[in-house]
Amino acid sequence: AVKGLQCNGSLPNGDKGRRKSRFALCRRNKANGVKPSTVHSSCTPQAAKAISNKEQHSISYTLSRAQTVVVEYTHDSNTDMFQIGRSTENPIDFVVTDTVPGGQSHADGQTVQSTISRFACRIICQRHPPYSARIYAAGFDSSKNIFLGEKAAKWRMQDGQMDGLTTNGVLVMHPRHGFSQDSKPGLWREISVCGNVFTLRETRSSQQRGKMVGDPCNELADGSLIDLCGATLLWRTAEGLAHTPTVKHLEALRQELNAGRPQCPVGFNTLAFPSLRRKDVPDEKQPWAYLRCGHVHGYHGWGGRRNPEVDAECQERECPMCRARGPYVPLWLGCEPGFYVDAEPPTHAFVPCGHVCSEKTTAYWSQIPLPHGTHTFHAACPFCIRPLSAESGCIRLIFQSPLD
Template sequence: MVLDGGSDAVTALELDVPRSLDRSPTPNSQEIIKDPVKYGEFIVLGYNGSLASGDRGRWRSRLALYKRPNGNGVRPDVVHITSTPLASKALSNAEQHSVSYTLSRSQSVIVEYTPDSNTDMFQIGRSTETLIDFVVTDAAPGNYPTGEGRGPQSTISRFACRICCERSPPYTARIYAAGFNSSKNLFLGERAAKWRTPDGLMDGLTTNGVLVMHPVHGFSDHSSPGTWREISVCGNVYALRETRSAQQRGRQVENESNVLQDGSLIDLCGATLLWRTPEGLDKAPTLKQLEVLRQEINAARPQCPVGFNTLAFPSLEQCHVVEQQQPWVYLSCGHVHGYHRWGSRPEARGSTAGSERECPLCRRVGPYVPLWMGCEAASYLDVGPPSHAFCPCGHVCSAKTVKYWAHIPLPHGTHDFHAACPFCGTWLTGEKGYIKLIYQGPVD
């Protein structure tokens, strides 16, 4: 996947394959064609498998990173302490990657970066410039953004972060805060948190920060939430600041690194990304397997216990459209029904999905919502039956999957954390954040 600009760079992104595969085969490219090296995939939480307007080019709900034909990585080299006029001259050199740290109006430190052919660099951010490999937009909890999300209220940085992958096994992927702009410069202004490192270099943090959480024991039902950390421009690990944009950095965490693991979460202050390794994805279910699960539960012909009509989950392609046979659930008890109008509480009459209803079977009162299949396969821990649903959104998946995500705190705002549904981003509610579904019929 080469992204140096040009129309074929976009084509490579749309196909999720290296651009070298679009060329005529040569003796040296046969190995790439047969077995392209895949570093891993990023999945943006909250989109349930695709953007509302459809995945297009670099605007996607997930993106695979492949080995490039030639390494485009960079590493720090020469450090300059200079005045502002000289700094401006140095930054105008579009052939040289550099990071500029403004210490005052009269002094800047410029760290020049030299090419590193041993690594591949990928950039993520809100900017639509061609040097951004993965354009990420803001996603409000429970909503699907329209368009490309380039509104002025976005809290995602235009050049949010960069990923550097080693081109040799084991293809280690590392994350760094901030990315280079079209002039190959990374600029930290006077107000940005920055400091000198023991080795004589500079380091700093971006305005809203790049947070990373590595789950303990990886992405599995045996894992537990790790601790959220902040990643610096140089890839060092720090404890969180008091608030997201505070100028005082947290303490450095020496025994942790910026190496991404299967299940690592990256928060860009407006969007959270899940990193899956090729080994992890091999164990994850496929869309075909999710479709089989949907067909199996529909084949069991679950019934509404009151209306006695047969219920059926809509196809994965129609996972946002309420259909006549759609199953609905009372979140207070888990009893699954077809849609009906009875049982509304007097104070909630006139409202629809999510209103307070009284379950006809057990008389418990609570929200009454439609059920949907979770369509983003990479968010699943296993291929277990769709037996549980997140509260209050009603997205259905396996028991291990709901229990895992219900214990993962995701950043929100400047210092809050909330567990959320990975399929739509809605904050979880209730005692557990999920409910076991109780069907009427053979599927019980």
């Protein structure tokens, strides 16, 4: 299964058709995989025929105005192909859009130029055990072609085959020790059009490729992260998901937390986490927390520095319990089970967004450097993709039990 980071259970506007927060890859009724076959030099009738034939998959590498190399791809009855990209054309199985921290749409309906490729990548899965899945940069368009223009990084390999990189690249990170409580981040690598693995370029769209590396390969593992420069996806295997908490389990943990009747230590009113389906506007029982110390309260409007020029959400508040100053935010449970590395109770919150999940889950995502923009990396909350505080990405929550 492929899951989009930032999607806390579903897309902000709901899951519709091929545009959804998670996408399950199942064996197709009929194999649609392809593999490279004949290589044609430019200007030959066979090259022109391969490009114009809408039943023939091909990749064109433009070396100069006078020279193009065309690689024909032939049907592979042993594999299924799934394509991911921004385009809504039929060849794309999973339509992805740019993620905006916090899950909002772009402010004021601005149309911001997307950095995600229309045909970003393709995943080729074996139809027979062990069902391995491999990722390749770029996807075939409606004419079954991939075009790498003059400006794209490309080269000829020793065996005569061509290879290249897409404009903003497809990056992959395989975690060490799988996707579990013991997981540690791996190194980000770039995947080529032919599935070879390289160290990162100096900048995301540099024409100079990184160094080729043999290990790791382009085979996706449980917990592998795929970055398309504007959206980051998490790959989960069927075996991995079998050990992941279910929505039912998360709901049971929520009810158990609420059954403890946590209280606001100031107003003494009982607090309760809202249902997993409700995750927009805080209600009167909503737990809030001071993220410098972790003390959980009900909402109150005092204790902040009155500065009308600062966004209310960013204003620091002083905790009435311990006088620590820091962000004061509503707490929301993380609803996407696929992001959890264990099934333990929700005891910790990400800082500064306030999404709550297990201790090991917050610890894991706090150490993952996610690509941001075209040249920087930072840790972010998987449920809303907001950058985490550099000081401390997560905090243990301190609940006040009823006095009776």
